[in-house]
Amino acid sequence: xxxxxxxxxxxxxxxxxxxxxxxxxxxxxxxxxxxxxxxxxxxxxxxxxxxxxxxxxxxxxxxxxxxxxxxxxxxxxxxxxxxxxxxxxxxxxxxxxxxxxxxxxxxxxxxxxxxxxxxxxxxxxxxxxxxxxxxxxxxxxxxxxxxxxxxxxxxxxxxxxxxxxxxxxxxxxxxxxxxxxxxxxxxxxxxxxxxxxxxxxxxxxxxxxxxxxxxxxxxxxxxxx
Amino acid sequence: xxxxxxxxxxxxxxxxxxxxxxxxxxxxxxxxxxxxxxxxxxxxxxxxxxxxxxxxxxxxxxxxxxxxxxxxxxxxxxxxxxxxxxxxxxxxxxxxxxxxxxxxxxxxxxxxxxxxxxxxxxxxxxxxxxxxxxxxxxxxxxxxxxxxxxxxxxxxxxxxxxxxxxxxxxxxxxxxxxxxxxxxxxxxxxxxxxxxxxxxxxxxxxxxxxxxx
Numbered sequence: 174x175x176x177x178x179x180x181x182x183x184x185x186x187x188x189x190x191x192x193x194x195x196x197x198x199x200x201x202x203x204x205x206x207x208x209x210x211x212x213x214x215x216x217x218x219x220x221x222x223x224x225x226x227x228x229x230x231x232x233x234x235x236x237x238x239x240x241x242x243x244x245x246x247x248x249x250x251x252x253x254x255x256x257x258x259x260x261x262x263x264x265x266x267x268x269x270x271x272x273x274x275x276x277x278x279x280x281x282x283x284x285x286x287x288x289x290x291x292x293x294x295x296x297x298x299x300x301x302x303x304x305x306x307x308x309x310x311x312x313x314x315x316x317x318x319x320x321x322x323x324x325x326x327x328x329x330x331x332x333x334x335x336x337x338x339x340x341x342x343x344x345x346x347x348x349x350x351x352x353x354x355x356x357x358x359x360x361x362x363x364x365x366x367x368x369x370x371x372x373x374x375x376x377x378x379x380x381x382x383x384x385x386x387x388x389x390x391x392x393x394x395x396x397x398x
Numbered sequence: 399x400x401x402x403x404x405x406x407x408x409x410x411x412x413x414x415x416x417x418x419x420x421x422x423x424x425x426x427x428x429x430x431x432x433x434x435x436x437x438x439x440x441x442x443x444x445x446x447x448x449x450x451x452x453x454x455x456x457x458x459x460x461x462x463x464x465x466x467x468x469x470x471x472x473x474x475x476x477x478x479x480x481x482x483x484x485x486x487x488x489x490x491x492x493x494x495x496x497x498x499x500x501x502x503x504x505x506x507x508x509x510x511x512x513x514x515x516x517x518x519x520x521x522x523x524x525x526x527x528x529x530x531x532x533x534x535x536x537x538x539x540x541x542x543x544x545x546x547x548x549x550x551x552x553x554x555x556x557x558x559x560x561x562x563x564x565x566x567x568x569x570x571x572x573x574x575x576x577x578x579x580x581x582x583x584x585x586x587x588x589x590x591x592x593x594x595x596x597x598x599x600x601x602x603x604x605x606x607x608x609x610x611x
Contacts, residue, residue, distance in 0.1 A: 178578075179578070183578065185538050185578070186537070186538045186539055187538075194538065228574070247539065247540055247579070248539075249537070249538075249539030249540070249541050249542060250537045250538055250539055250542070251468070251537050251539055251541065251542050256468075258468070258469070260469070260540065260541055262540055329469070333544070335540065335544045335580070336547075336580060336581035336584065336586070337540055337579055337580070337581065338574060338575040338578075338579060338580065338581040338583075339579075341581055349540060351539060351540045351541055353468065353469075353539075353541060
């Protein structure tokens, strides 16, 4: 599940050169989708135009699929021109609230497929839907951050826990990736960043698939919403 | 020139002259109103600005957390007169966080943001109520919002005893997010203050990165 942040009347970050985050992340999302689809992943995007679904609508799209990974894309308005850094975030919540079974499953097999922490009742509180998936989100974010740090010099080696609003209600491993910054010299630089980002994200997710498993999905059906 | 045309031109000239005079008056009036609005805004800020001085103030080494590079915050020690009362002390350090930033590059909160209120409930919940500018003028982005929240949380936990968790309000209201990214619907944990020598330099995901509960 790829989530290009913002959209519609919500421009997101705005660069001095007039670039808008909502447009940049949509370009990045399409590049990432192509990369994933080339490798046989099924991809769903929360938006594929200049619309602005609410946080809840985006989460609802993600929560409609099993075994999905939610990747949200952002570009910041701060940062140094010409020095692209990337930051991976996972939602932060008290670890103690994660069930012992979830923690044990994550400890024994920290791969994505090993963690299926939906309670026996099958019901999750919408506002806290991400909580059971914190460990798997953390794993995905760390693996991805490590790979991005090699690609984008100056990026941190480990991911960051933070209360990112859009991740809270996603009942799946969920991360947000922010590229700093939207201020790039020209459109070629932007496309180069997007291409590097897409290939690195795709390779990292591919590497996390348990050996011999079917291709993981980024949603249940091909194509965009 | 026919007489009728002369009369028409005369009337038109008078009308244009009256229009110009009216426009000039209107322009002056608009300028006056905007000046009045500006001074009203300034007066409102002065009124809302927390009182720095309290009867129990003592000069102490306070640690205020500002940006130290593109993606981290770090404490700056400065001597401030701080109250013995925790709520007043919280107001004082957050006011310093906004007003005393050592340059724009180190600022984590918008210069126009104002702390409208600060309270500490008996259970240790610190409530910081900021003006709308905090939400509208914080640069959009996860990192910048994280640094904003982090700087508030770390500054409080380093200087205010008894604060266990933080709730951020905007103009007295709970809001969904700070500027589109940071979830403000919950509480941010505040760790007890640590000895000065052991204070780590803050990085993304520090105290401010602690979660809504």
